Amino acid sequence: MAGYLLARAGVPVAVLEKHSDFNRDFRGDTIHPSTLELMHELGLLDEFLKQPHQELRELRAIVNGQAVPAADFTKLPTRCKFIAFMPQWDFLNFLASHAKRFPTFQLHMETEVVDLLMDDSSVVGARAKTRSGEMEFRADLVIGADGRHSTVHTRAGLKQREFGVPIDVLWMRISKKQGDPKQTFGFFQHGKLLVLLDRDDYWQAGFVIPKGQFEEIKDRGLTQFQNEIVSFAGFLRDRVAELDHWSKIKLLTVQVNRLHDWCCAGLLCIGDSAHAMSPAGGVGINLAIQDAVATANLLAEKLQQGPVHVDDLRRVQARREWPTRLIQGMQIFIHHRIVTGRASGEERTSIPFVLRLLKWFPILRQIPARFIGMGPRPEHFHSPTAV
Numbered sequence: 170m171a172g173y174l175l176a177r178a179g180v181p182v183a184v185l186e187k188h189s190d191f192n193r194d195f196r197g198d199t200i201h202p203s204t205l206e207l208m209h210e211l212g213l214l215d216e217f218l219k220q221p222h223q224e225l226r227e228l229r230a231i232v233n234g235q236a237v238p239a240a241d242f243t244k245l246p247t248r249c250k251f252i253a254f255m256p257q258w259d260f261l262n263f264l265a266s267h268a269k270r271f272p273t274f275q276l277h278m279e280t281e282v283v284d285l286l287m288d289d290s291s292v293v294g295a296r297a298k299t300r301s302g303e304m305e306f307r308a309d310l311v312i313g314a315d316g317r318h319s320t321v322h323t324r325a326g327l328k329q330r331e332f333g334v335p336i337d338v339l340w341m342r343i344s345k346k347q348g349d350p351k352q353t354f355g356f357f358q359h360g361k362l363l364v365l366l367d368r369d370d371y372w373q374a375g376f377v378i379p380k381g382q383f384e385e386i387k388d389r390g391l392t393q394f395q396n397e398i399v400s401f402a403g404f405l406r407d408r409v410a411e412l413d414h415w416s417k418i419k420l421l422t423v424q425v426n427r428l429h430d431w432c433c434a435g436l437l438c439i440g441d442s443a444h445a446m447s448p449a450g451g452v453g454i455n456l457a458i459q460d461a462v463a464t465a466n467l468l469a470e471k472l473q474q475g476p477v478h479v480d481d482l483r484r485v486q487a488r489r490e491w492p493t494r495l496i497q498g499m500q501i502f503i504h505h506r507i508v509t510g511r512a513s514g515e516e517r518t519s520i521p522f523v524l525r526l527l528k529w530f531p532i533l534r535q536i537p538a539r540f541i542g543m544g545p546r547p548e549h550f551h552s553p554t555a556v
């Protein structure tokens with residue numbers, strides 16, 4: 170998104186992606202109302218909504234067998250009053266295909282950043298591994314948008330604060346059948362959680378487990394694991410046997426962290442590279458996109474002229490840091506209070522108090538809807554346009 174917006178402003182951009190395609194499974198599929206609003210501001214919304222997707226207007230959680238409406242998006246002050254579920258590779262392919270129409274945009278696939286180019290203490294580019302050997306890319310600014318295992322922030326030596334996360338996620342595919350229930354927020358039970366993402370012809374399942382317990386689960390055997398999945402979502406009983414080997418079940422370690430400084434001379438980190446997000450609440454993608462928009466809004470005009478000063482980069486951090494802190498705080502709250510299995514005796518069998526409030530008072534469902542659907546401080550596109 171940052172590459173798209175900067176190229177749109179006429180800034181020469183090279184996006185380096187280490188994989189040969191965007192077909193990664195280990196990210197979410199949520200396109201939030203605020204992102205859809207941006208697509209509208211960019212004139213891309215109608216075409217975007219022609220891509221296969223599902224629209225979710227209300228989030229429901231199944232808590233200890235009871236349906237709890239958790240968020241109502243229909244009252245949001247946005248054009249699209251829903252979350253669109255679309256595989257992230259379709260979203261990224263869509264953005265890349267539009268970005269390629271700008272003469273100053275280049276996308277280099279299979280180009281893995283392995284180091285930064287330095288001049289004294291300033292970053293002046295990146296060194297990347299490609300199929301035809303190593304290449305150097307010199308740049309007025311390097312934007313580290315390389316996710317939670319960021320090479321860029323590591324090579325720059327930027328210090329980060331880790332927030333302990335008590336969960337990991339097991340990630341697997343289960344086939345979908347006619348008559349299956351619609352997309353929900355997740356199935357909560359006794360402090361555990363199964364999330365099912367509707368990928369049209371299959372369910373992408375995420376099963377939240379206490380951190381470090383995968384080996385123990387494996388020791389108990391596949392049959393017990395399959396039974397546990399069925400105890401959350403009974404309709405999967407006739408196909409859970411598809412999970413017939415542990416190689417079909419991938420362990421994703423969840424992290425929440427934040428860089429102390431998101432930038433140094435010649436370098437700015439955004440998205441998970443600056444602040445790794447957990448899947449809790451399904452908000453990390455939106456936050457990463459909002460960072461990209463703020464980056465283009467604050468820097469595009471200056472980058473049209475040449476290098477930017479580190480104080481300009483700090484303005485991006487200053488704008489985006491408090492929404493990030495707020496959302497990470499919410500994620501940590503969810504980890505500890507709702508999905509870790511550390512709930513009190515009463516909460517193990519009933520609905521947690523916060524969710525009960527949402528059930529009793531429909532108006533309150535607009536609060537999580539705003540938080541998830543738009544996020545604090547939603548950004549609007551106002552960087553210059555060259556074409």
Ligand SMILES: Cc1cc2nc3c(=O)[nH]c(=O)nc-3n(C[C@H](O)[C@H](O)[C@H](O)COP(=O)(O)OP(=O)(O)OC[C@H]3O[C@@H](n4cnc5c(N)ncnc54)[C@H](O)[C@@H]3O)c2cc1C
Binds near residue numbers: 196282421454455
């Ligand atoms: C299991 C799981 C489920 C999640 N579900 C959701 C959800 O439903 N909704 C939601 O909003 N958030 C979700 N999140 C959080 C979300 O995935 C992240 O917050 C979001 O993807 C961050 O976007 P990003 O662009 O900063 O990083 P990423 O999406 O991680 O993208 C980084 C990109 O950089 C590339 N890259 C990495 N290193 C290099 C390198 N050295 N050189 C070149 N390219 C490189 C990667 O291949 C990748 O394409 C989930 C996270 C996890 C772990």
